[in-house]
Amino acid sequence: MEAPTAIKRRLNELGLRTRLRARPRAQGRVLAPAGLFRRLPSAPGLFFPFYHDVLPEYSGDLRHHLLRMRRIGTMVSYDEGLEVLAGERPLTGPAFCLNFDDGHASWRDVVVPMLLELKLPATFFVTTGLIGRPGNLTWDDLRDIRRAGFPVGSHTVSHHRLADQDDAEVWHEIVDSKKELEDELGVEVRDFAAPYGYPRVDFTEREVRVAEQAGYRSFASTRRPAMHAGDSPMWIRRQGLHPAWPLMAVRTRVHD
Numbered sequence: 001m002e003a004p005t006a007i008k009r010r011l012n013e014l015g016l017r018t019r020l021r022a023r024p025r026a027q028g029r030v031l032a033p034a035g036l037f038r039r040l041p042s043a044p045g046l047f048f049p050f051y052h053d054v055l056p057e058y059s060g061d062l063r064h065h066l067l068r069m070r071r072i073g074t075m076v077s078y079d080e081g082l083e084v085l086a087g088e089r090p091l092t093g094p095a096f097c098l099n100f101d102d103g104h105a106s107w108r109d110v111v112v113p114m115l116l117e118l119k120l121p122a123t124f125f126v127t128t129g130l131i132g133r134p135g136n137l138t139w140d141d142l143r144d145i146r147r148a149g150f151p152v153g154s155h156t157v158s159h160h161r162l163a164d165q166d167d168a169e170v171w172h173e174i175v176d177s178k179k180e181l182e183d184e185l186g187v188e189v190r191d192f193a194a195p196y197g198y199p200r201v202d203f204t205e206r207e208v209r210v211a212e213q214a215g216y217r218s219f220a221s222t223r224r225p226a227m228h229a230g231d232s233p234m235w236i237r238r239q240g241l242h243p244a245w246p247l248m249a250v251r252t253r254v255h256d
């Protein structure tokens, strides 16, 4: 049992973290000093940086991140990233496989136009229960994004923490989201990203097995280290970023 002071300290930390998350620029400034001794990658390694909402006020910042990634490495699609893991595509330096989570309307308004302009590939992981809700995409928006050439993966139905769900709920989240995306978009959906994504806390082996049975070829977590040929596609490691962060803060997540 934790001593009351330890509990209090923990609550304070949680409160601070929640407040910082609501103010991404401040969060980036807090993270930045930890990036002082890290460098953006220069060695061969596959990274899966991902973002969520990109409000118009952060569009210049996202562009800045993406241009830097493109300058120091190769931007690859999810298909190409999985080829790297399968040993079918050599890694000659850092490679970045960009992706986005949840289903934000800003994907339509900010992200996709920028990706098209910069000719960058990306995959969008959609929480189907968010579609049509305020601030999120509609199915028509998603069909447009698909037609523009961007693959869509599943990010569950309701964005619950999978580790807390019973077997039937897990099946619903992983299998029914796939079916609904496929019915609405008319394409096969083969990639899955777990909400929150930390192994053993947010998801377990059970969810990976269900995803395999459901026909997914990949399962993404939010563990961070770079990936290489031979690593399992059912154990993708991604780096969560916010466009408001300075590059120094990005270095805490994406580094050799």
Ligand SMILES: [Zn+2]
Residues within 6 Å of the ligand: 101, 102, 155, 159, 195, 196
């Ligand atoms: Zn999410």
